[in-house]
Amino acid sequence: MSVPDRNVREKTVEDWRSKIDEIDRHLVELLNERSRCVVEIGKIKQVSGEALYQPDREKRVLDGVVHANPGPLPDAGIRRLFERILDEMRSVERTVMHRGDGQKES
Numbered sequence: 001m002s003v004p005d006r007n008v009r010e011k012t013v014e015d016w017r018s019k020i021d022e023i024d025r026h027l028v029e030l031l032n033e034r035s036r037c038v039v040e041i042g043k044i045k046q047v048s049g050e051a052l053y054q055p056d057r058e059k060r061v062l063d064g065v066v067h068a069n070p071g072p073l074p075d076a077g078i079r080r081l082f083e084r085i086l087d088e089m090r091s092v093e094r095t096v097m098h099r100g101d102g103q104k105e106s
Contacts, residue, residue: 031085038089042096052094058086 045052062079069078 034085035089035092038093039096042093045093046097052090052097061086 042052044050062082065078065082066075069075
């Protein structure tokens, strides 16, 4: 059994918060990357006349992220987060389908 190295300092709350801030910035990047995909899908749906809301697709997305969840966040929490993400993505897609662009709104 190894003895902990006394010279290695424990992470502080600020260290962990700094890590969380870094993760948050990465999440924003990923959400915007996802939004860019949604913009392109909205353009295709606008031309093809497909419906904005596709409940079967959303169910597959939600089932997929719950299945991929290793924890510690509970499955119900993952589902709620992704329901909100899907709602916001649908809003982006709706804007594209009605206005024809994918520019940032305030």
